[in-house]
C-alpha cells in the first residue's frame with residue numbers, strides 16, 4: 001500500500017515514532033479488520049476483533065480461526081547450559097521434556113511470586129524456545145548469570161507466528177498439504193514444507209490458548225504472507241476467520257486459562273506488597289516440582305505449600321446471566337463477610353452458563369459463595385446478589401482437543 | 410408386568426424435555442415414538458449420503474437457555490451457533506442485505522429511505538418491549554381466568570402486573586397487536602415496500618394467514634421474541650442440525666434413567682374409569698403407566714388416539730375444530746457448491762447466511778391467495794438458509810445444503826389429493842424461483858427432499874402439516890391453548906397430560922411446553938419441582 005510506505009518513512013511522517021509496529025501478517029489482517037478495532041500488544045498494532053467478537057469466538061468453537069501471535073515474546077536459548085539455566089529458572093522439571101515437545105511453565109521471584117507463564121519448546125538437545133506474553137529478556141539474562149555456555153536471542157520480531165484454533169483446523173492443515181499433521185499429538189512439534197520449499201521452514205506445534213483443538217504455526221517473516229495465503233485458501237471451505245483479543249479472552253476463560261493483568265499481576269511489576277500471586281494461589285501446583293534440587297523461589301514455595309496458600313483461584317458457575325465482572329465475593333447473602341473477588345467473568349455462549357474465575361480466601365473455599373453483581377440498564381445502575389457454585393473441571397474441554405488423530409470437525 | 414410412572418407419547422423435543430424433567434424427579438419414565446428416529450420436527454436426517462438435513466425446523470432462537478443449562482445440553486453434545494446475514498430479494502431485482510454492525514445497517518437503510526432508517530430504531534424498541542413481555546410468560550403455566558384457585562389468581566395478577574408495566578398507552582397498543590395484521594403494524598413505521606415485506610415475512614411463517622390478515626402481527630412477534638445469548642431476535646443453528654437439540658435432550662433423559670423406545674407408534678391411549686392408564690402400541694402391545702403424556706398435537710391426540718366414548722362431552726368437537734391448517738412446505742437441497750446471487754456482493758458474512766425471497770407485500774399476498782384457493786403459490790415466499798456455510802458437520806467440505814421454507818403450500822389441494830408428481834412440481838416451482846435470483850443454481854443441485862404438508866404430517870404426525878401443532882391466533886394462545894379451560898397441561902381425562910406445541914407457549918423449538926407440563930405433573934404427583942421457574946433473559 002502506498003500510504004503505508006509514506007507513514008513508515010520517518011522523514012515524511014513526523015509521528016512515525018509514536019506509531020505502532022506492524023505484524024508480519026498486517027497487510028492481510030488490516031484488510032479483514034472491517035471495524036478498525038485496533039488495540040496494541042508489546043508495541044504492535046493488534047486487533048481487538050475484526051468483524052464481531054462473538055462471531056470470532058464461535059469460529060474458534062465451531063470452525064477455525066487465526067490469532068496473530070507475532071507480538072508474543074519469543075526467545076531462543078541455546079548452548080550446553082541452556083537446559084540447566086531454564087530448569088533453574090522455571091518451577092517445572094525440564095528433565096522430562098523431550099525433543100520436539102512443548103511444555104507449559106511458569107517462573108517466580110525468589111519470594112515465590114509469579115513473574116510470568118509461558119511455553120518452552122525443546123527444539124534440539126541444546127536448543128530451546130521460550131514464549132511468553134511480556135518482554136522477559138532482562139529476567140532471562142539475570143537468570144543466566146553463572147551459566148557460561150549459552151546464548152539468548154530475542155526472536156520476538158524475527159519469527160512470525162499464527163495461532164490456528166478450532167475443530168476444523170486439522171482438516172484445513174491436511175488440505176494445505178501438511179502430510180501427517182493428523183498424527184501430531186498435543187504439545188508435539190513437526191516441520192513442514194510450504195510454498196514449494198524443501199527445507200521444512202514451517203514449524204507446527206499442537207498448542208494454543210483456547211482449550212480446543214488447535215495448532216500454532218511458526219515461520220520466518222519473509223514467508224509469513226505465503227503461509228497466510230495458503231492457510232486461508234485451504235480454510236475457505238472451513239469457515240476460517242481471524243480473531244482478536246476479545247475472542248481469545250472468551251475462549252481462554254472457558255478453558256480456565258489464566259491471563260496476566262486479570263488473574264495475576266506480574267511480580268516484577270507489582271508495587272504493593274503481595275499484590276502479586278504464587279503458583280499455588282493460581283492453582284498451578286502441578287507446575288511446581290520440588291523433586292528437582294534448585295529453582296528460583298523454591299524455598300519460598302516450599303513454605304507456601306506447607307502453610308497452604310492464602311487465596312485460591314477457582315472456577316465459578318454463577319446464577320443468572322449477568323456477568324460478574326469485578327464482583328466482590330461474600331460468604332453470605334447479606335454480604336457481611338467478604339471472601340474474594342472475581343478476576344474474569346462472562347456469559348459462556350457455548351455452555352450457556354454464567355462463568356467466572358475468581359480468587360477466594362482459602363478458609364472459605366468450602367462454604368457458600370455469593371457474588372454481588374453490578375450491571376447497567378439504560379443508564380441506571382443495578383446490583384444483585386447471587387449464589388455461585390464451585391466448578392472443578394474447565395467449563396469447556398472437548399475430547400477433540402486431546403484425541404490423536406482428532407475427529408474431523 | 411412392569412408399570413411405568415409416566416409414559417410419554419412422542420419423542421419430539423417437547424416430549425423428550427418432559428421426560429427428562431420427570432426422570433430427573435426420579436420418576437420411572439418411558440418415551441414411545443412411532444418413527445425409528447427421535448426428534449419429531451427437531452430432527453437431522455442423512456437423506457442423501459454425506460448431507461445432513463434439518464428436515465423440518467432449521468433455525469433456533471426460542472430454545473430456553475435456562476433449560477439448555479439446567480439439563481446440561483452442552484455436555485450432551487449441543488452447541489448453538491448464531492448465524493449472521495440475510496439477503497432479502499425483492500421483485501424486479503431489488504435486494505437488501507442485513508449488516509451485523511448497527512452503523513452499516515443504518516447507512517444502508519438510509520440509502521433506501523432516510524425516514525425508515527430512523528423509524529427502525531423505534532420499531533426495534535417497540536418490538537423488544539412486546540417481545541420481552543411474551544418471553545416472560547414462556548416458562549410459566551397460563552392462569553385459568555375463570556378459576557378462583559389462589560394459584561390462578563396469583564398468576565393472573567402477575568400477568569396483569571407485567572402488562573401494566575408497559576404503561577397505559579402501550580398497553581392498548583399491545584392489545585391491538587394481537588389482532589392486527591403485520592401490514593397494519595408495519596405501516597405505522599415504514600414507507601419502503603421491501604423493508605416492510607422483509608419485516609412482515611416472519612408474520613406469516615407457518616401460518617394460514619397473509620400479511621394483510623388480522624393476527625399476523627402476533628406471529629411476527631412470536632418469531633422475533635427469541636434470542637441467542639441475549640441478542641434478541643437473533644437466530645442460531647444447532648451444530649449438527651436441529652436433531653442435535655433432540656439428541657442432547659434424549660441424552661439428558663437417559664442420564665436420569667429414562668427409557669426411549671422408537672418404532673413404537675401408539676394406536677390408542679387406554680382409559681379406564683375415566684383415567685388414563687396406559688397405551689396400546691400399533692403392534693398390539695399394551696404398556697401401563699401411572700400417567701400418560703401426549704406430545705402429539707391436540708387434534709391427533711383426541712381424534713386419532715382416543716376413543717370418543719372415553720372423552721367428556723364436547724372435547725371431541727373441540728379437537729375436531731382445533732385450528733391446525735397446514736400452510737407451509739419445505740425443500741431441502743444438497744448443492745455441489747455455494748450458490749451466488751445476482752446483485753449481491755461476495756461478502757462472506759452476509760451472502761452465506763439466510764435468504765428471504767419476499768418479493769413485495771403484494772407478491773406475498775398473492776402467494777396467500779393461491780393457498781386460499783387450494784393451490785401452492787406459483788411465486789412463493791421462500792425463507793432460506795445455508796446451514797453448511799456455518800456448520801462444517803452437515804455437508805461434505807466445499808459442498809452445501811440449503812434449507813428452503815416455503816410459504817404457502819396447502820395440505821389439501823383443490824384438485825384432489827397430493828401425489829408424488831404434484832409434490833415434485835411444487836419442488837420445481839421453488840427451484841425455479843431461486844434460479845431467477847441465482848442463475849446456475851439448478852446446476853448445483855445434487856439432491857432434493859421436497860416436503861409438502863402431506864409429507865410433514867405423514868412423517869412427523871403434525872396434523873395437516875401445521876408446523877406449530879395448532880395455529881397461533883389469539884383464540885388459541887395463552888389460556889386458550891389448546892382449549893379454554895385446558896391450558897394447564899392437564900387434559901379432560903384424569904392422569905392424561907399434554908406437553909407438545911399444542912400447549913402454551915406454542916410452536917417452535919423452545920422446550921418450554923414440555924418443561925411447563927412437567928412442572929404441573931410434578932405438582933399433581935406431589936414431587937419436588939425439577940423445572941426452572943423462569944428464564945433469566947430479562948432482568
Ligand SMILES: Cc1cc2nc3c(=O)[nH]c(=O)nc-3n(C[C@H](O)[C@H](O)[C@H](O)COP(=O)(O)OP(=O)(O)OC[C@H]3O[C@@H](n4cnc5c(N)ncnc54)[C@H](O)[C@@H]3O)c2cc1C
Pocket residue numbers: 418419420421422423424441442443444447448449450451464465466467468469470471673674675676704705709714737738739814865868869870871874875876877878908909910911915916917918919922
Ligand atoms: C417444516 C417445519 C419448519 C419449522 N421451522 C422451525 C424453525 O426453523 N424454528 C423453530 O423454532 N421451529 C420451527 N418449526 C416448528 C417446530 O419444529 C415445532 O414446533 C416443534 O419441533 C414441535 O415439537 P414438539 O415436541 O412439540 O412436537 P413434534 O416435534 O411434532 O413431536 C411429536 C412427536 O410425536 C410422534 N408421534 C406422533 N404420533 C405418534 C403416535 N401415534 N405414537 C407415537 N409417536 C407419535 C411424532 O413422530 C413426533 O416425534 C418448524 C416445523 C416444521 C414442520
